[in-house]
Amino acid sequence: MKVCPEGHAFEERLVSSCPFCHPDIPLVPNRPPRPWVSFLLSLIIFGGGQFYNGRKARGILTFLGLSAGTFSIWYGIVEFAGNKESGTGLILAGLVLLVPVWLFSLADAYEDAVEIGTGAAAVTERNPRVAALLNLLPRTWGFGYIYAGEVRTGVLLFAAGFVLTIWATRSGLGVLASLLTLVQLATSAHAYVITRRAQTLAAAKHGARLRKIPSGGPWVFRIAAGLIVFFELALAALQVFPVLFSAP
Ligand SMILES: [Zn+2]
Numbered sequence: 001m002k003v004c005p006e007g008h009a010f011e012e013r014l015v016s017s018c019p020f021c022h023p024d025i026p027l028v029p030n031r032p033p034r035p036w037v038s039f040l041l042s043l044i045i046f047g048g049g050q051f052y053n054g055r056k057a058r059g060i061l062t063f064l065g066l067s068a069g070t071f072s073i074w075y076g077i078v079e080f081a082g083n084k085e086s087g088t089g090l091i092l093a094g095l096v097l098l099v100p101v102w103l104f105s106l107a108d109a110y111e112d113a114v115e116i117g118t119g120a121a122a123v124t125e126r127n128p129r130v131a132a133l134l135n136l137l138p139r140t141w142g143f144g145y146i147y148a149g150e151v152r153t154g155v156l157l158f159a160a161g162f163v164l165t166i167w168a169t170r171s172g173l174g175v176l177a178s179l180l181t182l183v184q185l186a187t188s189a190h191a192y193v194i195t196r197r198a199q200t201l202a203a204a205k206h207g208a209r210l211r212k213i214p215s216g217g218p219w220v221f222r223i224a225a226g227l228i229v230f231f232e233l234a235l236a237a238l239q240v241f242p243v244l245f246s247a248p
Contacts, residue, residue, distance in 0.1 A: 001125060009125040013054055014116060019123055019206065027119030028211050035113040039220065042109035046102075049109025053116060058130070062105045069098030092238075096138065099231050104133045107224035114218075119210045120203040128195040129221070136188035136232070138165060138180070144191035157187065178239040185232045 003009050004018035019027055033053045042049030047062035072094030080087030108129040115121035126148055135144025135157075142158030145151070161180070168177040203210060 009123075011122050011124065014122040019209075023209075027122040027206060027209050028117060032117040033113040035110045035117070035220075038109040038113040039106060042106050047105060049113070050105065053109065053112050055112065058108075062101065065101045066098060066105070069094045069101065073098065096235065100133060100136050100228050103224040103228050103231075104129050107218075107221040110220040111218050114213060115199075117211065118203075118213050119206065120199065123202045123206055124199045125202065126195045126198065128192045128199060131195040132188045132192035135191040136184055136228070138184065141184050141187070144188060148191050148195050150194075174240045178236045181232055181236040181239060185229065185236075 001009055002012040002018075004021055006018070006021055008018050008020035010018050010020070014029060015025055015027060017025060019025055038049035038052050040049075041052050045063075046066040047059035050056075050059035050062055072090050074094075076087045076090030076092075076094060078087075079090055108127070111129065112121060112127070115124065131144045131148045133144070134140045134147055135142070138161065140158075141161040142154040142156070145154030145157060147154075161184075164176065164180055167173070168180060
């Protein structure tokens with residue numbers, strides 16, 4: 001993301017110069033990524049679709065996050081035979097990371113390719129899926145707001161999350177952990193809505209230059225988001241029984 005001297009934000013990997021100041025430059029690359037190819041690549045290898053879309057940093061972070069989650073689950077399964085409690089803790093910690101990141105990465109691979117293809121990605125300042133994911137993960141709670149530009153709210157939430165998580169773990173307050181998960185889910189949806197609105201507004205300024213792709217809306221995202229909501233609600237229900245989450 002680059003900002004021109006006039007203060008317009010644009011994606012320098014997709015357009016050579018500011019599309020707001022230069023209304024003649026095309027917003028869509030010559031060979032935009034194909035959404036289903038991107039989706040399938042992310043299905044085959046962690047972050048594969050992100051790499052294919054040209055988002056190297058996001059691809060690397062996705063790969064590392066998902067590898068860490070997988071390792072935690074695998075190690076938890078190994079540990080389970082000797083120490084049931086610590087094994088369960090590791091498996092759950094792995095799932096809490098793996099499930100949302102994996103579903104978001106699949107949705108992002110597809111939707112980002114669509115947005116590059118329509119030209120919306122070139123004028124998108126903040127990716128709504130990144131904002132939602134950052135606010136959903138317990139360790140990065142609040143970063144979604146910081147990313148979205150709401151720095152003060154983000155820092156406050158991050159600090160509060162840090163304290164509340166320790167408190168909930170130490171005192172075995174499963175209800176608190178469960179509520180925290182629900183609040184994280186709500187702030188994740190909120191971060192998505194504000195960044196998505198900004199994206200739609202920026203794209204609307206370039207209405208005539210955007211390429212139309214016949215589509216019934218972001219269905220891949222909706223399905224992934226539905227599964228994530230289901231997972232987080234199940235997690236919140238499970239956390240009411242703190243014995244499952246006691247620290248190893
Ligand atoms: Zn400009």
